């Protein structure tokens with residue numbers, strides 16, 4: 160199932176723990192300078208800097224009316240209080256963030272985030288009018304056992320449990336096979352389509368027609384030289400890009416995938 164033409168492609172750059180606020184300004188300026196108004200209309204381009212860079216990116220985007228969106232890499236499930244080191248959805252919304260990554264495999268692995276916490280973070284994002292970029296994906300063992308579709312659809316179900324269709328519509332799903340993240344091993348376009356198609360079918364089963372409007376991204380070693388074949392798949396609506404997103408020239412080429 161697919162109605163890809165109705166879904167605006169989204170290229171989101173997850174900078175992870177890279178670039179200070181001065182480097183963030185330089186990269187954002189270069190993206191805005193290199194991409195034309197038409198390119199930024201055809202494809203939504205979003206940067207996801209570390210928390211400490213967001214104010215600088217906001218100032219630049221607002222001041223120069225840049226057509227680049229931005230968001231954060233994580234949020235607290237709580238509203239406020241004694242949670243040292245955490246950042247709330249309300250704080251991110253106040254900084255003009257539109258998006259927030261939730262459930263990235265690096266958070267699940269290094270910070271032991273489980274499905275219940277990921278679901279709470281999805282709700283916290285939606286409560287604050289932030290669009291969650293919900294990450295799901297299997298490790299190598301799960302893939303080799305042939306359980307990748309069951310694993311990722313279960314993660315999807317857990318994260319979206321209890322949401323109404325109008326809330327599900329605001330969620331962006333990112334399928335990121337863990338074995339392809341930062342490894343240079345990319346899933347084949349067919350691998351990506353298999354899982355992303357299954358995720359869309361699951362959305363349809365559980366949440367109805369909204370499934371055709373939810374954007375589902377692929378992430379994992381996306382580069383300028385492989386993005387076009389991944390984007391050619393009917394259910395793939397964009398990419399969540401890590402390493403290649405902190406290189407302005409490379410990310411610009413990724414955003415121009417239609418011209419490849």
Ligand SMILES: O=C[C@H](O)COP(=O)(O)O
Pocket residue numbers: 173263335339340341342343378379380381399400401402403
């Ligand atoms: O969030 C992005 C993903 O983890 C992909 O990272 P990568 O492009 O460096 O493989």
